[in-house]
Amino acid sequence: MTPRGFLFSTAEAAIKKVGRKDLALIYSLVEAQMAGMFTTNRVKAAPVKLSMRRIKSGKGRAIIVNSGNANACTGRKGMADVVEMTRLVADGLRIPTSLVYAGSTGVIGAPMPMDKIKSKIPGLIAELGKVSASDVAAAIMTTDTFPKIVKKKVKIGNKTGSITGICKGAGMICPDMATMLCFIMTDIAVSGRALGKALREAVKRSFNRITVDGDMSTNDTVLLMANGVLGNTVIDQKSQDYPFFKNALSYVAYKLSRLIAKDGEGATRLIEIEVKGARNEADAERAAFSVANSNLVKTAVYGNDANWGRIMAALGYSGAFMKEEKTDIYFGKVKVVGNGLATGKDVEAGKVLRGREIGIVVDLHVGRSSAKVLTCDMTEGYIRINAAYRT
């Protein structure tokens, strides 16, 4: 069930190549409360700058999204282009331009083919409602191999609201949000403050805890629209229903993150790194990311080699407080390191690696904090995708 009051449309503007949808419009029938989070890269794409500015109002009606061109490193022209895209959408929908947001993904540094895009906007508006959120998810794919959508129902009082999230991932995926565009729609009425808080918490343990290649994008965007069409009493931070909403939102964000890690460029395995027993959460996160970003760990998993020495090395240079002689490491349930020493179970652990989803647990035994990070293995496919195509 898609949240009520949202309409979708897609079009083929042939921005990078022909034969696929690459432009999409998300529209709320009524003004929605909005929250957003964006890349922390100093180099920000034009649509990111625009959306960051407009989100200050906390209100929105529509989002125009394209793949094939990131509209990043495009200077004043890039900024003028995205402003024009949103203006054309606003004019067509008879809504204020300030309520229209934008997201782009694709090649950096190339000018937007505005003629192609402009010619498709009237059709996008006319066709609203003819396709589903899944079709939008497909239109924003770049090197993704499947569209990513997660839906969740939530009981709010005697009503049932719903949350639907779509996203794209694949490469340039790193802490502080991936080359990732994510749009989450809900028909539940939520106050601006509660919406922002719930989104920050959801992102912290989902999109900010995935890494494919350690490269942080110029275009990362998460936009959340709550249009209140459900008709519930507006949820604020103190409402009884707030935790239900927050948990459902976190669920959607976490599931989308798993889909992104699973579909990392060239990936054959989803890897979850959990670091426990750290002195504090920042240390746990640092240690988990250090392991998750290690090319040597990721290639070893690809090769079915439970090479825990590379994990120890990555923990050692992570900056997290740890002591070699206290560290335990598990592949699945197989303990390969106890108190810093080999247990001799590398062969059993190698068998764990044949699965499609691998859990690696590190217990530092120096405190009580923990963190989980999602990543994927590293294969020749990653090299081929990134050496052969300008993505």
Add this chain to the structure above:
Amino acid sequence: MTPRGFLFSTAEAAIKKVGRKDLALIYSLVEAQMAGMFTTNRVKAAPVKLSMRRIKSGKGRAIIVNSGNANACTGRKGMADVVEMTRLVADGLRIPTSLVYAGSTGVIGAPMPMDKIKSKIPGLIAELGKVSASDVAAAIMTTDTFPKIVKKKVKIGNKTGSITGICKGAGMICPDMATMLCFIMTDIAVSGRALGKALREAVKRSFNRITVDGDMSTNDTVLLMANGVLGNTVIDQKSQDYPFFKNALSYVAYKLSRLIAKDGEGATRLIEIEVKGARNEADAERAAFSVANSNLVKTAVYGNDANWGRIMAALGYSGAFMKEEKTDIYFGKVKVVGNGLATGKDVEAGKVLRGREIGIVVDLHVGRSSAKVLTCDMTEGYIRINAAYRT
């Protein structure tokens, strides 16, 4: 010309496999002044711990080195093993154990095959002088494809001293020294303080400015022996000759670093990233490393794609102060970005990438500091080497 007063020997102990030399001894006929630098990884191999302790005396006579086993994450037994290795060498040479150092490289977490090693030590001592420094360089290779040796003559007064450096590199190569063992010998007499200072300066702009995969090893070791057999007046920091010595040492370290980057696992290109116009040197280094460690930049170079958007993204998340609209980027002499915008010269720049040695220059135009970092491209070869073998 190898520095006078140094003897070398190698042996096949079949530590990991048969058919190649994997054990070597470096011996100075007279007591040498020593300086050393070691990994900053919290997880340190046993030979690193031992050498760090012994280097405090500033004196040494011999170094025993092996490939095939890193003697890292091996606990008390590992420590006892390396102590015994150095004791056997000392006993055979009739010198104090405290003057014997050790270096190991290879698999992490496996116990040293001490029976094999012990049986070879008498032969190593008996054969001293029968092989050259190049043979030692070959014996310490792991996934290296060629032995790495650099020689340099230095005029000191009316005498000609010499410096010879050997090293191994290949993978787990990152800031703060690579999985790298490096041994530098000189017959020039240098004071302890001057030796330490010259080594720190040399390493700062050489071994600490290379990266292959961003993984920092547990075993990184640079040991420098100055035995004074040349008979010059001892050089201290204020000697007229100090700059000549220091520059020659820096030359040797820099050339060895280039060899390591060139021979990165699976590499087909040597890439030098220079960041200029940074606010300070730390920022320049941070920005250069961010580009050099980007898998996306490295795979693009492999694919002959002058994909400067990935460079901009890496600069943006580096943490260095920069402004998109001030940034210029060059591939060789071809300017691909001016004031943050494409110049339209990507095709010409792509041709630059066909060379074996690529220079990428970034001018941030926000200050006057610069830094150079060496790296290599990223290929299917890297994946194959690290997925297929436990290195």
